[in-house]
Amino acid sequence: MARITLNGRPIETADGALMIDVAKEAGIHIPHYCYHPALGNPGNCRMCLVEVQGAPKLQPACRLKAVDGMVVRTDSPAVQAAQAGALELHLVNHPLDCPVCDQSGECGLQDYYMTIGRYKSGVAEDKRHMAKRKPIGPHVMLDQERCLWCTRCTRFLANVVKTAELGIFGRGHGQVVDLAPGKVLDNPYSGNVVDICPVGALTDRDFRYKVRAWYLESVDSVCPGCSRGCGVQVHTSTKRPWHNEGRRVARLKPRYNPEVNGHWICDEGRYSYKTLDQDRLGKVLRLRPAPAGLSAVGTELSWDAAWKEIAGRAGELMADKGAGGLAVIASGALSNEDWRSFKKLFVDSWKVVQFLFAPEPDQVGPEDSLLRRKEKVPNLKGGEALGFGTEFRSMSWDALARSIEAGRIWGLYVVDRDVAGVWGPAAAGLLGRLDFVVFQGPFKGGTGDLAHYRLPSTAYVEEEGSFTNFEGRLQRYAKALAPLGAALPDWEIFEGILARHRAGKGEAL
Amino acid sequence: MIITRHFDEPKLHELETYRKLGGYEGLSKALAMKPAEITEEVRKSNLRGLGGAGFPAAAKWGTVPPADKVPGPRYVVGNCDESEPGCFRDRVHVERAPHQVLEGLLIAAYAIGAKDAFIFIRGEYGRPHRALQTAVKEARAARLIGDDILGRGFSCDVMLMRGGGTYISGLDTALLESMEGKKSWPRQPPPFPTNYGLMGFPTLVHNVATLAMLPHIAARGGEWFAKIGTPKSGGTMIYSVSGHVEKPGVYEFPMGTPLRAIIEAAGGVAGGRGLKAVIPGGTSTPPLSADDLDLPMDFDSVRGKGSFLGAGGIIVLDETADMVEVVRLIIEFLSHESCGQCTPCREGSVWTERILERMLEGAGRPGDPANLERVAGNVTGRTICALGDTVGIVLKAYLKKFPEEFAALAGRNESVMRQEATANG
Numbered sequence: 001m002a003r004i005t006l007n008g009r010p011i012e013t014a015d016g017a018l019m020i021d022v023a024k025e026a027g028i029h030i031p032h033y034c035y036h037p038a039l040g041n042p043g044n045c046r047m048c049l050v051e052v053q054g055a056p057k058l059q060p061a062c063r064l065k066a067v068d069g070m071v072v073r074t075d076s077p078a079v080q081a082a083q084a085g086a087l088e089l090h091l092v093n094h095p096l097d098c099p100v101c102d103q104s105g106e107c108g109l110q111d112y113y114m115t116i117g118r119y120k121s122g123v124a125e126d127k128r129h130m131a132k133r134k135p136i137g138p139h140v141m142l143d144q145e146r147c148l149w150c151t152r153c154t155r156f157l158a159n160v161v162k163t164a165e166l167g168i169f170g171r172g173h174g175q176v177v178d179l180a181p182g183k184v185l186d187n188p189y190s191g192n193v194v195d196i197c198p199v200g201a202l203t204d205r206d207f208r209y210k211v212r213a214w215y216l217e218s219v220d221s222v223c224p225g226c227s228r229g230c231g232v233q234v235h236t237s238t239k240r241p242w243h244n245e246g247r248r249v250a251r252l253k254p255r256y257n258p259e260v261n262g263h264w265i266c267d268e269g270r271y272s273y274k275t276l277d278q279d280r281l282g283k284v285l286r287l288r289p290a291p292a293g294l295s296a297v298g299t300e301l302s303w304d305a306a307w308k309e310i311a312g313r314a315g316e317l318m319a320d321k322g323a324g325g326l327a328v329i330a331s332g333a334l335s336n337e338d339w340r341s342f343k344k345l346f347v348d349s350w351k352v353v354q355f356l357f358a359p360e361p362d363q364v365g366p367e368d369s370l371l372r373r374k375e376k377v378p379n380l381k382g383g384e385a386l387g388f389g390t391e392f393r394s395m396s397w398d399a400l401a402r403s404i405e406a407g408r409i410w411g412l413y414v415v416d417r418d419v420a421g422v423w424g425p426a427a428a429g430l431l432g433r434l435d436f437v438v439f440q441g442p443f444k445g446g447t448g449d450l451a452h453y454r455l456p457s458t459a460y461v462e463e464e465g466s467f468t469n470f471e472g473r474l475q476r477y478a479k480a481l482a483p484l485g486a487a488l489p490d491w492e493i494f495e496g497i498l499a500r501h502r503a504g505k506g507e508a509l
Numbered sequence: 510m511i512i513t514r515h516f517d518e519p520k521l522h523e524l525e526t527y528r529k530l531g532g533y534e535g536l537s538k539a540l541a542m543k544p545a546e547i548t549e550e551v552r553k554s555n556l557r558g559l560g561g562a563g564f565p566a567a568a569k570w571g572t573v574p575p576a577d578k579v580p581g582p583r584y585v586v587g588n589c590d591e592s593e594p595g596c597f598r599d600r601v602h603v604e605r606a607p608h609q610v611l612e613g614l615l616i617a618a619y620a621i622g623a624k625d626a627f628i629f630i631r632g633e634y635g636r637p638h639r640a641l642q643t644a645v646k647e648a649r650a651a652r653l654i655g656d657d658i659l660g661r662g663f664s665c666d667v668m669l670m671r672g673g674g675t676y677i678s679g680l681d682t683a684l685l686e687s688m689e690g691k692k693s694w695p696r697q698p699p700p701f702p703t704n705y706g707l708m709g710f711p712t713l714v715h716n717v718a719t720l721a722m723l724p725h726i727a728a729r730g731g732e733w734f735a736k737i738g739t740p741k742s743g744g745t746m747i748y749s750v751s752g753h754v755e756k757p758g759v760y761e762f763p764m765g766t767p768l769r770a771i772i773e774a775a776g777g778v779a780g781g782r783g784l785k786a787v788i789p790g791g792t793s794t795p796p797l798s799a800d801d802l803d804l805p806m807d808f809d810s811v812r813g814k815g816s817f818l819g820a821g822g823i824i825v826l827d828e829t830a831d832m833v834e835v836v837r838l839i840i841e842f843l844s845h846e847s848c849g850q851c852t853p854c855r856e857g858s859v860w861t862e863r864i865l866e867r868m869l870e871g872a873g874r875p876g877d878p879a880n881l882e883r884v885a886g887n888v889t890g891r892t893i894c895a896l897g898d899t900v901g902i903v904l905k906a907y908l909k910k911f912p913e914e915f916a917a918l919a920g921r922n923e924s925v926m927r928q929e930a931t932a933n934g
């Protein structure tokens with residue numbers, strides 16, 4: 001325990017805690033570029049100099065360890081002058097091309113100039129020139145002129161991902177950040193360097209020139225890309241649809257969560273938003289399944305009509321052929337709320353016994369020791385908590401196909417899963433044998449034309465809910481956008497059918 | 510004269526000659542003593558580090574943690590990176606008397622219990638490197654390096670390493686990074702190398718001239734050595750004297766010898782011209798004035814004049830020297846050699862270099878001297894290592910000592926500014 005005095009305020013903190021963290025905890029922001037809580041404190045930017053009573057020189061707060069009795073000022077004239085001086089030196093050779101810089105609006109140089117700078121420039125010399133737009137990987141663009149040499153990117157790549165694609169080459173004012181010979185910045189976490197770069201030296205090739213940062217709105221969410229469930233912020237651009245090629249989500253950014261993802265997310269998750277507005281379903285349709293290769297012919301229904309028809313038709317068939325002939329395909333893409341209504345409808349009411357929700361083969365992918373998990377859906381655990389995977393076992397795709405071929409299955413309810421993606425061209429034939437096929441999901445995929453009923457559901461950014469990650473951690477996500485068309489959350493669709501089913505039974509009885 | 514005494518002996522670099530003249534007797538004596546006894550002699554000798562900082566050698570040895578506290582190997586590194594403009598004595602030294610350096614290195618290794626010792630040689634120093642290579646071979650053959658040295662049970666190997674040819678590699682922590690195969694970006698102490706050095710183990714880094722004093726201290730005692738110098742700086746200082754003198758070269762004088770005597774030994778100011786300033790310790794040390802000639806040359810006295818004895822690189826500047834050009838050359842060097850790691854040094858050096866360049870090209874502005882002063886202030890004391898400090902300290906010193914010369918260049922500007930305004934309008 002160390003009792004220190006910070007800007008005149010007595011503060012108790014752990015012995016040896018870094019002053020920059022102690023101050024942050026106390027609500028005092030000390031300017032810095034190179035320090036990053038997950039990447040260490042090289043102390044090279046010299047922006048965080050503070051005054052320590054008794055010390056002959058100002059000390060970098062990112063390397064200053066709290067000791068009992070220490071008296072520190074972060075707001076004295078000497079400190080302010082030093083910090084402004086360090087900022088000025090960062091800007092001497094900076095190109096100041098803010099008007100055409102993608103970082104504008106969220107740049108460390110701009111921000112500090114407005115808070116601690118506001119000096120009149122003393123620079124009358126020409127600036128140094130270096131490479132302005134160098135693609136260094138599939139996702140990242142490098143502008144060497146804007147770099148501050150804070151070494152955050154090189155430290156992240158060397159110490160976190162351990163791939164070390166970037167280095168600082170040359171010496172002194174002639175040095176450049178660049179790719180190491182023969183390397184390309186294409187590791188599965190490359191996008192993070194854009195987030196940690198405090199300036200516009202590393203920008204996102206996908207986001208570049210799409211939307212100005214200040215036009216974005218941000219909502220806290222959870223990445224549905226795998227069962228880790230990394231914290232993300234969904235940055236949307238809805239007021240200026242001409243800005244982002246019409247896409248409503250402009251980017252995903254990691255949201256710090258020490259328990260789940262720390263400061264990072266993987267590229268797969270980060271760029272998953274790109275397809276969010278593509279191939280979307282918005283209409284409730286009764287379909288006449290099409291011959292292979294053609295679009296189904298559909299009749300638009302109201303939700304109420306669709307629910308009534310589906311409840312009625314399923315009820316008839318179950319009475320006629322038994323519930324054992326109805327199979328339901330779902331996945332860990334369902335939220336906890338969805339799973340609850342899913343169980344009410346299919347297990348408690350319809351007594352379905354044939355389920356398929358195992359992620360193989362279409363919902364599995366690469367995993368590693370940093371973040372990525374093999375199961376590419378966010379909420380298998382939420383289903384497990386209700387018995388899906390324990391009490392109710394998942395059948396295999398092969399077994400299901402055999403059952404259909406053997407005529408043991410008369411109906412299929414598919415929730416947000418592309419059957420055609422798994423079965424390939426055989427899917428149309430298999431589904432064509434069935435009396436009753438419902439397809440429900442946000443995306444049409446290859447299955448959307450093979451059903452008798454097609455129900456549009458919301459993407460995760462259009463609903464609120466919660467996922468339970470592979471470690472059993474329950475995480476809420478908020479709604480960032482309005483649903484497209486008539487889309488409803490999956491749980492609401494299940495509840496709608498359930499209500500009509502009960503009403504129907506009541507009438508019948 | 511202690512270490513340069515036999516420099517004119519033509520074959521001093523050969524082991525046979527070196528031994529004939531008393532070489533390796535100091536090592537022999539040292540190995541007969543306990544390590545603690547040698548440290549005690551060094552303490553009595555008042556030997557100070559000759560690489561620049563003048564830190565008392567024994568005090569530095571004292572910070573090497575005892576083996577029971579920090580187990581594992583210890584290392585000694587002889588620093589022969591010598592890259593500061595005006596400094597060339599280490600080159601002459603290792604070319605002429607490489608065995609003297611090796612002998613000192615082995616004594617230091619014995620004193621702190623190191624079994625591996627290194628000499629780090631400036632990248633561009635080809636001849637000195639070859640001289641040391643030959644000397645190491647000879648010494649190894651004569652069982653002066655390796656196992657059971659002189660049959661006294663002490664074993665120590667010596668390895669030579671060459672730098673990448675950067676000034677910053679001479680700074681101890683950057684030197685260690687370079688030895689580890691990394692870019693020589695200085696570490697930020699604490700911890701200091703004697704605690705956390707090469708590969709993280711306690712490492713003693715000394716300038717090769719400091720090491721070369723050890724055989725003589727071991728042979729003749731610390732008190733003898735102390736008596737040669739001043740009460741706080743024992744023994745002698747080795748100078749590289751250059752600039753406007755008749756006989757530039759390497760000179761050795763007892764600590765405390767007046768500057769005048771050193772310049773006179775070097776033949777006085779060239780061409781009998783008047784003296785303007787003297788850089789006492791290499792270009793990173795502020796200049797002394799012409800009327801400082803009676804200053805006793807030792808670490809503390811030079812410090813009293815606002816400068817440093819540094820590594821003894823005396824540069825004599827006569828009345829014809831343009832001091833703005835002199836400081837521009839120094840800043841150009843520092844900006845070229847800044848490792849680039851920390852912002853104030855990297856940017857402050859190149860910015861001030863450009864301002865000075867512009868002034869000398871005749872495009873000075875009225876605010877230039879004040880701006881230089883201000884930027885120097887934003888660099889001094891704000892950087893990771895002393896190279897950055899040097900930028901600020903040296904600039905400020907020249908601005909303060911020769912304000913008229915800066916003002917003269919800043920004065921030409923008004924018209925230039927007007928011209929610019931017209932051109933832009």
Ligand SMILES: Cc1cc2nc3c(=O)[nH]c(=O)nc-3n(C[C@H](O)[C@H](O)[C@H](O)COP(=O)(O)O)c2cc1C
Nearest residue numbers: 558559560588590591592679680681715716719895
């Ligand atoms: C920029 C810079 C360059 C240096 N270069 C050298 C050098 O070339 N040789 C040297 O002996 N010391 C050099 N030093 C000093 C070393 O860091 C270190 O203090 C010295 O080697 C210790 O030796 P000593 O105790 O014998 O003085 C340099 C220091 C700085 C800041």
Ligand code: SF4
Nearest residue numbers: 147148150151153197
């Ligand atoms: S590219 Fe960005 S993160 Fe990397 S060193 Fe430069 S400023 Fe820092």
Ligand code: SF4
Nearest residue numbers: 848851854892894897
């Ligand atoms: S002061 Fe200069 S030389 Fe020293 S670490 Fe900083 S940039 Fe490198």
